[in-house]
Amino acid sequence: MSEIVFLSNTNIQIAVGSSTGSGVKATKLYSAPLPEGAVLNGVVMDPDLVIETVKSTWQQYKLPKSEVTLVINSPQLRANRIDAPIQSDKKTTDFIARATADTEYGRFTNPVTGWYLVGKDNKTKIQKVIYETAEADFVKTYVDIFEKAGLKLKSMHNGVQLATEFFTKGAAGKTIIYMILDGNSLVTIFFADGKFYYDSTSRIFSQPGTPEFAREIYTSVSSIRQFISAQRLEVTLKDIMFAGISQPQVSSLANDILNMDSEIDISVAMPPQGTSISDGQAAFPFYVYPIAGLRKLDEKVPILKASKQNKSKSEGAGVLMKLILPFAGIIALAVIIFIALTLVKNSKQEELRKLNNYINDPEVVAQVAEYDAMYENMGEIGSVQGGADLLNEDIASYPSPDSSVNAKILMAAAAHDVDVRFNTYSASTGVFSITASSPIVDDINMFISDLMSLDVFYSVDYTGYNLVTNDDDDSIWQINVVCTLAGSESEPALEADAASETEGEVE
Numbered sequence: 001m002s003e004i005v006f007l008s009n010t011n012i013q014i015a016v017g018s019s020t021g022s023g024v025k026a027t028k029l030y031s032a033p034l035p036e037g038a039v040l041n042g043v044v045m046d047p048d049l050v051i052e053t054v055k056s057t058w059q060q061y062k063l064p065k066s067e068v069t070l071v072i073n074s075p076q077l078r079a080n081r082i083d084a085p086i087q088s089d090k091k092t093t094d095f096i097a098r099a100t101a102d103t104e105y106g107r108f109t110n111p112v113t114g115w116y117l118v119g120k121d122n123k124t125k126i127q128k129v130i131y132e133t134a135e136a137d138f139v140k141t142y143v144d145i146f147e148k149a150g151l152k153l154k155s156m157h158n159g160v161q162l163a164t165e166f167f168t169k170g171a172a173g174k175t176i177i178y179m180i181l182d183g184n185s186l187v188t189i190f191f192a193d194g195k196f197y198y199d200s201t202s203r204i205f206s207q208p209g210t211p212e213f214a215r216e217i218y219t220s221v222s223s224i225r226q227f228i229s230a231q232r233l234e235v236t237l238k239d240i241m242f243a244g245i246s247q248p249q250v251s252s253l254a255n256d257i258l259n260m261d262s263e264i265d266i267s268v269a270m271p272p273q274g275t276s277i278s279d280g281q282a283a284f285p286f287y288v289y290p291i292a293g294l295r296k297l298d299e300k301v302p303i304l305k306a307s308k309q310n311k312s313k314s315e316g317a318g319v320l321m322k323l324i325l326p327f328a329g330i331i332a333l334a335v336i337i338f339i340a341l342t343l344v345k346n347s348k349q350e351e352l353r354k355l356n357n358y359i360n361d362p363e364v365v366a367q368v369a370e371y372d373a374m375y376e377n378m379g380e381i382g383s384v385q386g387g388a389d390l391l392n393e394d395i396a397s398y399p400s401p402d403s404s405v406n407a408k409i410l411m412a413a414a415a416h417d418v419d420v421r422f423n424t425y426s427a428s429t430g431v432f433s434i435t436a437s438s439p440i441v442d443d444i445n446m447f448i449s450d451l452m453s454l455d456v457f458y459s460v461d462y463t464g465y466n467l468v469t470n471d472d473d474d475s476i477w478q479i480n481v482v483c484t485l486a487g488s489e490s491e492p493a494l495e496a497d498a499a500s501e502t503e504g505e506v507e
Contacts, residue, residue, distance in 0.1 A: 001027070003063055004293035005054075006071040006159060007039055008182050012057055015290035023169075023274025024294035029287050032057045041185075042074020044141055054149040069155040070142055071162060071293045073187070073201070077134045078107070079158035081196075086120060086127045089300045096131050110136040114303030118165060130161050132303050139307045155302050159289040160199050164189050166292035168196065170272035175235040177224060178269060179217070180288055181208070181244030186217075190224055192235045198227070208249040214256030219429070221257075221264065236263075243269035243285035260482075262463050401425055401432070401485060405456055409434065409483075412450040416443040430458075430485035437478040441465060444479055451483060458486040 006013040011033050017026040038049040058065065084095050096115055115131035139156065146153040167178050171191035178189040181204065189199045202220065206212035225237060242250050247268055254266040271277065271284045271291070284291060342348070358364060406422065413420040413436065423433040438444050444465075452460045461482045468478050 001064065002067045002069060002154075002294060004069050004071060004290040006287075006289040006293070007034070007042070007050075008073075009039055009041065009185070010034060010036075010183050012053060013287055013290045014057070014061070014063065015287055015294055016063065017291075017294045019294055019296035020274065020276070023272060023276070024291060025276040026287070026291050026294060027278050028061075029277070029279050029283055029290070030057065030061050030063075031286075032060070041076075042072040043076055043138075044145065047141070047145055051145050051148045054146065054151065058149070058151065065151050067154050068146065068151050069157065069293055070146070070153055071157055071159045071289050072142075073159045073182070073185070073289075076138045077132060077156070077158050079130060079132045079161040081118075081161075082129050082131060083126050084129050086122070086125045092127070092129065093301055096129065100131070100133070108133065108135045112136050112139060112303060112306045114299070114301045114306045116302075117298040117300060130165075132156075132158055132161075134303065136307055139303060143304065143307070153304065155297075155299065156304055157293065157297075159292070160187055160189070160201070162292040162295070163187070163288055164196060164199055166272065166288075166295060167191075168194075169274075170270070171196075174239065175237055176239040176241060177221065177237070179220070179240060179242050179244075180269075181242070182289075186220065188220055188224070190227075192228070192233050197231075208245045209252045211256050214253050214260070217253060218257055218260050218264075221261075222429075238263050238265050240264060240266045241269040242266055243288045245285070247282075260463070261461075401427075401430070405432070405485070408454055408456060409451065412454070413447055415450065416447045418443050418447040432483040432485070434481050434483065435478060436481055437468075437476050439474065439476050441477045444477055448479075448481060451481070456486055457483045459484045 001016060001018055004015045004017075006015075011031055014028075014030040015026050016028040016030075017024060019025075032053065034053055035046070035049045038044070038046045038053065044050055057063075080100075082096065082099060084092050084099075087095070093113075093115070096113060100113070111133050112135075113131055113133045115129050117127060118130055119128040121127070142156060143153050163178070163180060167189060168191075171178075171194055173194045175192045177191075180187040180189075184204050186202050186204045187199060188202070190197050204213070204216055206216055221237070221240065228235060228237060242253065245253075250266060250268050257264050257266055269285050269288070271281060275284070275291070277283055277291070409420060409422075409432075416438070417440075418436050418438045421435040421437075423435060425432050436444050436447060438447075448460065448462055451457060461484075463480045466478045467475055470476055
């Protein structure tokens, strides 16, 4: 049996169980609150509070004190996927070190890296690896905390990557988003046709069950749709599995999203096939990370082992330096004496005198000072001008939701006898929300077609029709339309267009 501990900003979660041939078996699930401010984004802010919470939780539930695996989500424990040639573990470790030398390693002063295998393709001779990198002191902090709590830490992993691998089986052949809410942190994991593409972590500012929360979730979905479009993926996104909130909150979210987009289907996240939970499947959405940690990993170089090796190397280097220093001192002294005797020679003294005279010449000093001042002034002017040019270009390209946009919408509506009501506009996304209505549904269709042809809009989306009755008891058709503004053309491009039109008129 294994104990998987997940530390979030607000609580400690524990899953007791084991890996099985087809999945995992969770026999017990426990949860206890963490004192406020004890842990922030996976970083221990108050070690004493964390030690006391871990110790009291183990005593309360009478848990075994060995085989403990820690799962955290933190920018201080980076996890990434990489394709490597199939080779020995030592060569794979060296390959990862070379491949990440300018990325992950560059973020840390004294990094340690562990990795585990997630798949092999003998035909292409490629193996898929997940490597985890952290600062050596960051890993040591958690090892010391669990030792002081009376527990032995067996392993340590990034929770998002564990959850991604756990969901891979259930996402096979599907285009789906898994969303996991932990406090105000939202993790989004995207699969297209069963293939993992990316994960992201963002901050949520609204409470679940509110319309504002639904709008934040819809914004995340929209960003993934933009990614699909940018990558030219031939897939349709509609399925979202949500974890971390209750079934009523998921139902409320689904209804709110349905009012914005009828094609999105939101449901409670379900565990992949082969997952057995003694407390019932309903507990799964609240224990995704510790349950995912029960899977047996093919750990080639555990990060805790890498941390111990790094410590041994540091200690060995210290001993070696103590041996080298006395000999280095003797050599340095001999070099200094040699240089001193050489400098005594008259020819060198004369050369030095001439150089000093030239350097201290008032005319030369004045010229150097003038050059330095001019060079510094030119650099400052160039920097200011470059920043101003970039700012002007950014401002010129920003969408302009002025009255001309409303006028174009109203002109298109008037052409087909369609009434338009302006609802909202989001400056951060450039999205107009309007409601169009008409007794004749074809008029609305032609109105929307005209909107799509307008160059001021990047995209025009609309939801299903509703037949309603107005104040005169007449039946009219209504539809919600979402128009995303296109970026404005840069000033040089506009001037070029104007010049082209002028030449056409002259001809």
